[in-house]
Amino acid sequence: MKTKKVSANVVALVVALFFAFPTYWMVATALKPRKDLLSSGYDLVPFSVTGSNFATAWAKPGFLTALGNSLLVSLGAVLAAIVVGLLAALALSRMRFKGRKGFVMMMLVAQMAPFEALLIPMFLMMRDLDLLDRLPALALIYFAVTLPFCAWTLRGFVNGIPLELEEAAMVDGCGRWGAFRRVTLPLLGPGLVATSVFAFVTAWNEFLFALSLINDQAKQTLPVWLSGFQSAFGTDWGGAMAASALFTLPVLVFFLIVQRKMVTGVTAGAVKG
Known part of the structure; x- marks a missing residue:
């Protein structure tokens, strides 16, 4: 042993x-x-x-602008995906309606679709809607990409919370919304943290859509900005690695802050699916 x-x-x-x-x-x-x-x-x-490489990366034009764009797009998309995904997870877990299993299967299929396969349809749709070079359009795409994952994962967490707890709260005088807000939502805290971290990492690291849909340098995100260290004269590997370290820092800090709740959420979500 x-x-x-x-x-x-x-x-x-x-x-x-x-x-x-x-x-x-x-x-x-x-x-x-x-x-x-x-x-x-x-x-x-x-x-x-x-530390000269970090000074070079920090002083490179557009760093703070790209950082702000990435934070704005990623946080906005993840927040919207968490809210909508939570409502969808509650409906799929607590309600019984025709086509529910098929809808769950569609979410799973949507998660399996590679980003590359969605690039051309998304580009044509954004072009026809005159949404190219717009950060809200990029946030909308990140929302669509992370929503199936959020709904699927949060459904597992909601399934792990006994329905009897909500019914007991409603017997004590709470309405359906009051029972959710007072009983279910606090218990979903670790699951919301774990899901938001994975969704945020997905949106934060995305490069292909940001490169294809945003041509204005003032609206570039950090992954696209990182490609600026490569030029016709070669690659500044020291600056690129320093910039990559700075790029991972916000995610690392956020992960360290919520690490304990995230581990609890991942293990809790594995109980029921």
């Missing part, structure tokens, strides 16, 4: 190191001086450290 536990811990450690190594390499490259970036060896630990 002890040998199995040690083996499982070793495997888990190897997997964790495998997935953590790209992040470590990104930060280590961002801290290297320019003369050490294109060396032929693999320096896992930089012997000389500099």
Whole structure:
């Protein structure tokens, strides 16, 4: 039994190191001086450290503007997807209507559709509606992309809350909305946090739609802004890695803040689907 536990811990450690190594390499490259970036060896630990790459990334034109655009689009899309997804999850979990199973299957199919397959139809639709180069249009697309995931995931959390709790609250004098607000909604807190984190990461990292639908540099998001470190004269790898580290910082800070509730929500959502 002890040998199995040690083996499982070793495997888990190897997997964790495998997935953590790209992040470590990104930060280590961002801290290297320019003369050490294109060396032929693999320096896992930089012997000389500099902050000039981060200064270059911070001073690059458009960083704060792209940061604000990404926050505006991602937060707006995720907030709308969480609200609509929660209402859809309540209807799918608590109500019995004709076509409910088919609708749930359609949500699952929508989650499986790759972004690349939706690019051309979305572009043509936005062009016909004269919504190109508009941040609300990009937020609308992110909302449509993250909504099936939010509704599907929150449905699992709602299924995990016994209906008898709401019925007991209604017996005590609460209406249906009052029972949801006083009983169900507080219990859904961890699930809402976990779902919003995954949806936010999806919208925050999206590159293809932002590149295709937004041509105005003043409306670029951070993933598109990051591609500016590549030019006809080469790639500024130090600046690109430093900018990538800054790009991941908001998500990392948000994740650390809600980590405890997120873990609780993920494990709770796995009980019933």
